[in-house]
Amino acid sequence: MFVTAYLALVVLAGLCIALELASRRLSPQQTATTTVANPAFCRFQRLFLRGYLLALWADWLQGPYLYKLYRHYSFLESQIAILYVCGLASCVLFAPVAGWLPQALGRRRTCLLFCLAYSACCITKLSRDYFVLILGRVLGGLSTSLLTTSFEAWYLHRHVHVHDFPKEWIPATFGKAANWNHGLAVCAGLVANLFAEWLGLGPVAPFLLAIPALAACGWVVLTDWGQEERLEGAEGKDKNGPLLGGSNTGSSSSSAVGRSSAQTRFWRSCLEGLRCLLSDRRVLLLGGVQALFEGVLYIFVFLWTPVLDPHGPPLGIVFSCLMAAGLAGSILYRLATSARYRLQPAHLLCLAVLLAFFSFFMLTFSTAPGQPRPRESLLAFLLLELACGLYFPAVSFLQGRVVPVELRAGVLAWFRLPLHLLACLGLLALHGEVSGTGGGESGGGTRHMFAGCAAMMLAALLAVVSLFTLGRNDADLRLEGTRGEGEG
Numbered sequence: 252m253f254v255t256a257y258l259a260l261v262v263l264a265g266l267c268i269a270l271e272l273a274s275r276r277l278s279p280q281q282t283a284t285t286t287v288a289n290p291a292f293c294r295f296q297r298l299f300l301r302g303y304l305l306a307l308w309a310d311w312l313q314g315p316y317l318y319k320l321y322r323h324y325s326f327l328e329s330q331i332a333i334l335y336v337c338g339l340a341s342c343v344l345f346a347p348v349a350g351w352l353p354q355a356l357g358r359r360r361t362c363l364l365f366c367l368a369y370s371a372c373c374i375t376k377l378s379r380d381y382f383v384l385i386l387g388r389v390l391g392g393l394s395t396s397l398l399t400t401s402f403e404a405w406y407l408h409r410h411v412h413v414h415d416f417p418k419e420w421i422p423a424t425f426g427k428a429a430n431w432n433h434g435l436a437v438c439a440g441l442v443a444n445l446f447a448e449w450l451g452l453g454p455v456a457p458f459l460l461a462i463p464a465l466a467a468c469g470w471v472v473l474t475d476w477g478q479e480e481r482l483e484g485a486e487g488k489d490k491n492g493p494l495l496g497g498s499n500t501g502s503s504s505s506s507a508v509g510r511s512s513a514q515t516r517f518w519r520s521c522l523e524g525l526r527c528l529l530s531d532r533r534v535l536l537l538g539g540v541q542a543l544f545e546g547v548l549y550i551f552v553f554l555w556t557p558v559l560d561p562h563g564p565p566l567g568i569v570f571s572c573l574m575a576a577g578l579a580g581s582i583l584y585r586l587a588t589s590a591r592y593r594l595q596p597a598h599l600l601c602l603a604v605l606l607a608f609f610s611f612f613m614l615t616f617s618t619a620p621g622q623p624r625p626r627e628s629l630l631a632f633l634l635l636e637l638a639c640g641l642y643f644p645a646v647s648f649l650q651g652r653v654v655p656v657e658l659r660a661g662v663l664a665w666f667r668l669p670l671h672l673l674a675c676l677g678l679l680a681l682h683g684e685v686s687g688t689g690g691g692e693s694g695g696g697t698r699h700m701f702a703g704c705a706a707m708m709l710a711a712l713l714a715v716v717s718l719f720t721l722g723r724n725d726a727d728l729r730l731e732g733t734r735g736e737g738e739g
Contacts, residue, residue, distance in 0.1 A: 252564040252625055259629065260568055263575035270582040277589045292416055295409065296424050298475055300431070302362070303402045305468035307432050309369060309461040310398060311439035315570035316447055316454035318556035323454050324379045328557060332678045335553050337385050339678070341392025343671040349396035358405035359476050365401055366469035369394035373465070376458040405476070433581065436574035444567020457567075525665055533653045536718040538665065541646060543711035544604060546673030547611070547704045548639065553678060554697060555632055558618055562625040569629070576633040580640015597719050600645040604712045606638035611705035618698045649718075677703065 321331045353361045368390050375387030406424065410416050443457035450456070527534055559569060580603075587594040610631045617627035677700065 302471040309464035320454040338388040353404040361401035365397040433578035440571030542669040549674035576636035577640040580637040596645040603642035608708035610635040614701040
């Protein structure tokens with residue numbers, strides 16, 4: 252498995268490079284040509300990406316060795332499952348808070364809170380005490396919720412309401428962030444492997460390495476982002492007197508009123524999101540697909556290490572392979588939706604779910620007790636990550652078309668609730684099965700869990716087919732550019 256992991260990384264790196272060259276040749280980036288010509292936008296984009304990419308880098312560093320760290324501390328698989336459940340449950344509990352905090356506390360201050368909470372989460376990994384590690388998982392759940400909301404909230408507010416840049420330029424920034432994100436994930440596996448295994452510092456090393464990255468992110472948010480806000484605030488005062496709503500400061504009474512109105516707006520958004528979810532069958536089906544697919548992914552995140560680690564692969568290199576497979580999938584999505592091939596996102600979503608179902612079906616056989624086949628398991632995991640690379644841009648496109656912009660935050664909050672609950676129930680079921688065998692390792696339990704994941708993917712596939720049938724002639728679910736080129 253040691254040689255297999257390195258060979259897989261080389262092959263996947265070559266595949267990603269070849270696909271990227273083909274993608275750039277077939278679909279040149281028109282957005283870049285319109286935005287690069289605006290120096291103010293480019294400066295603002297670089298300012299945001301400096302802080303955001305540091306936060307993503309710190310997050311990815313903690314991916315390869317989390318399960319390994321808990322095993323290093325001699326915890327049983329059932330105990331580790333509970334730690335993961337605590338992290339997921341905290342995501343459920345903190346999701347509403349994370350959506351409300353940027354409006355109440357201030358967007359930049361919420362980003363600083365992320366840096367502090369995630370740094371504390373990393374520090375708890377130094378302890379072997381089980382309850383300290385549970386606290387770390389709770390802080391990790393809070394940090395993950397803040398990462399997915401606070402940075403985006405700061406950028407969107409500054410982009411639209413402060414700088415008044417066109418909304419059409421927003422995808423250029425997040426597309427660039429997504430491209431960097433894949434590369435950062437691959438590199439994070441390599442760096443984590445270097446410190447944990449090659450230098451022999453152990454599985455806690457990547458978590459300690461994330462702390463300087465979080466400190467650097469906090470410094471960028473505190474100084475560079477703060478200076479940008481102060482300059483805009485000064486200009487606003489010069490032109491219009493006191494700048495309302497543009498900064499993170501204010502009197503205590505106005506802050507209290509702001510927090511109250513922000514909380515009211517958030518809950519109103521959730522109620523309107525629920526109404527949209529129940530009134531539009533397309534939204535309901537898409538939410539079902541997302542809950543099933545992404546809930547299963549959380550179970551995969553827990554299980555890939557105990558399936559492969561007993562066979563001795565370098566976990567950081569395996570993690571890089573998985574991220575490279577996801578990158579290949581995202582580039583394939585760009586190729587498939589280009590003017591030459593004209594595949595629709597709904598088709599690719601169906602393909603992604605089908606690939607994921609096939610991956611879990613493979614895993615039910617490759618993880619049979621007493622007859623493990625680690626190479627087949629690694630191949631199945633790579634296919635699953637390839638499916639993820641196709642899935643996320645497809646579902647993001649469809650969400651943008653069927654969910655109104657003003658209701659998106661509320662609808663997505665309802666999407667995430669069953670997602671995390673499914674993952675928690677799956678891990679609790681695994682914990683119960685392992686505990687029932689006397690607390691030891693459970694190859695049979697792992698196999699049964701993969702079979703359950705395959706069943707959930709089959710249900711997701713049926714939901715995708717229903718969505719595809721419902722929207723066969725729905726222009727909202729089709730790419731306008733490719734359809735226009737096809738008609739021409």
